[in-house]
Amino acid sequence: MTPLHLDPLESEGNQASTEAEDAPEICCQYCRSPLRTKWADLGAQPLANDYMPSRAAARAEPTYPLHARFCDNCFLVQVDRVVPPETIFGDYPYFSSNSASWLDHCERYAAKMIERFSLGSNDLVVEIASNDGYLLQYFMRSGVPVLGIEPAANVALAAIKAGIPTEVLFFGEQTARQLVAGGLAADHLSAKNVLAHVPDIGDFARGVATILKPEAVFTVEFPHLLRTIEGLQFDQIYHEHFSYLSLLAVSRILSDQGLRVFDVEQLETHGGSLRVYACHDGAHHETTSSVQDMLDAERAAQLDRPEGYHGFEARMQQVRGEFLAFLEHAHQTGKVVAGYGAAAKGNTFLNYCGLAAASLPFIVDRSPAKVGRFMPGSGVKILDVQAIDEVQPDYLLVLSWNLRQEIMSQMASISDWGGKFVTAIPYLQIF
Numbered sequence: 001m002t003p004l005h006l007d008p009l010e011s012e013g014n015q016a017s018t019e020a021e022d023a024p025e026i027c028c029q030y031c032r033s034p035l036r037t038k039w040a041d042l043g044a045q046p047l048a049n050d051y052m053p054s055r056a057a058a059r060a061e062p063t064y065p066l067h068a069r070f071c072d073n074c075f076l077v078q079v080d081r082v083v084p085p086e087t088i089f090g091d092y093p094y095f096s097s098n099s100a101s102w103l104d105h106c107e108r109y110a111a112k113m114i115e116r117f118s119l120g121s122n123d124l125v126v127e128i129a130s131n132d133g134y135l136l137q138y139f140m141r142s143g144v145p146v147l148g149i150e151p152a153a154n155v156a157l158a159a160i161k162a163g164i165p166t167e168v169l170f171f172g173e174q175t176a177r178q179l180v181a182g183g184l185a186a187d188h189l190s191a192k193n194v195l196a197h198v199p200d201i202g203d204f205a206r207g208v209a210t211i212l213k214p215e216a217v218f219t220v221e222f223p224h225l226l227r228t229i230e231g232l233q234f235d236q237i238y239h240e241h242f243s244y245l246s247l248l249a250v251s252r253i254l255s256d257q258g259l260r261v262f263d264v265e266q267l268e269t270h271g272g273s274l275r276v277y278a279c280h281d282g283a284h285h286e287t288t289s290s291v292q293d294m295l296d297a298e299r300a301a302q303l304d305r306p307e308g309y310h311g312f313e314a315r316m317q318q319v320r321g322e323f324l325a326f327l328e329h330a331h332q333t334g335k336v337v338a339g340y341g342a343a344a345k346g347n348t349f350l351n352y353c354g355l356a357a358a359s360l361p362f363i364v365d366r367s368p369a370k371v372g373r374f375m376p377g378s379g380v381k382i383l384d385v386q387a388i389d390e391v392q393p394d395y396l397l398v399l400s401w402n403l404r405q406e407i408m409s410q411m412a413s414i415s416d417w418g419g420k421f422v423t424a425i426p427y428l429q430i431f
């Protein structure tokens with residue numbers, strides 16, 4: 001029987017939901033109003049994307065309070081800025097091309113945009129945070145010129161090697177001005193899952209307004225705060241995710257820069273996302289009823305007032321309790337539990353649960369950049385997926401629950417030895 005190994009740091013961090021009355025006031029990163037509403041306190045955690053070369057280094061990672069709050073002036077939900085910025089931005093270990101379902105999503109996006117907005121060989125499609133060219137490749141194949149903007153040199157290099165024009169730049173107003181001065185304005189601009197990572201969301205919006213041609217369309221996709229709350233997806237919260245976005249917040253930030261949201265779609269990516277379409281206020285794109293419908297749905301869920309954020313933390317604690325009870329029972333009955341998906345959300349979850357490496361022998365991942373490294377905080381080792389066939393665990397904990405269907409079909413062979421899939425969010429499920 002293997003006892004549960006809990007991290008003493010964690011229990012300490014989790015008490016931190018009350019603060020001294022005289023603590024310095026924390027202000028909104030966008031509108032600078034004081035943040036009065038606490039939403040989710042995940043204790044002290046290391047940076048979720050800091051995969052380390054040794055278990056000792058992973059366990060010794062510095063931790064910072066991970067605490068999200070709501071701004072009742074501009075409706076932006078955000079984590080406290082407690083991590084020195086220079087430690088957050090380094091080489092990024094995530095290559096977007098590693099997920100088959102994500103590539104499929106992107107291919108369909110490119111086809112849809114080309115058709116809806118009649119994009120052709122005289123247009124320029126620009127993508128912010130273009131990673132390894134996972135999206136732009138589909139526009140290029142259809143003969144539409146592209147430009148990627150990617151701050152992480154290692155992934156940008158992969159795109160350049162694949163023949164996808166890419167500038168190694170951090171996107172903001174200044175970058176947009178430089179590109180426009182060089183004759184590179186966008187006929188279509190895309191930002192997928194980058195907005196939450198943007199340290200200065202106002203500067204980003206100014207950059208968008210600067211680089212968009214008068215009739216151009218900007219689409220931005222982000223995990224939808226409404227779904228995060230409904231689905232208790234607290235593992236979306238980590239330091240590198242500065243903000244947690246509703247249409248209420250995004251439409252206001254864009255509107256401040258003269259941009260108008262004219263359409264919105266709900267997507268199933270990342271546990272439930274929004275794709276927001278925006279253009280210059282005076283552009284001809286007609287505003288669809290879906291925009292008002294979504295704003296109404298968010299107001300109905302009280303995302304525009306403190307009450308919408310109450311009770312989330314108590315539900316988080318319940319999930320943690322259920323998962324730890326499952327793990328303890330599995331260990332007591334001699335079962336082996338391994339993990340799948342060494343994504344940032346897995347780190348948030350494991351560290352919130354206070355798990356140490358002895359409780360979870362390994363996690364597998366398809367990203368070669370992560371294999372052989374160790375999860376920050378918990379120190380769990382990351383192995384190639386073939387380790388599952390070798391070890392034949394009784395339970396495979398799917399940490400990337402947003403890719404559950406894809407993972408369950410790829411790993412269907414675990415049923416050969418009676419293995420079962422487990423997800424912990426929004427409640428414990430065994431498949």
Ligand SMILES: [Zn+2]
Nearest residue numbers: 028031071074
């Ligand atoms: Zn604000």
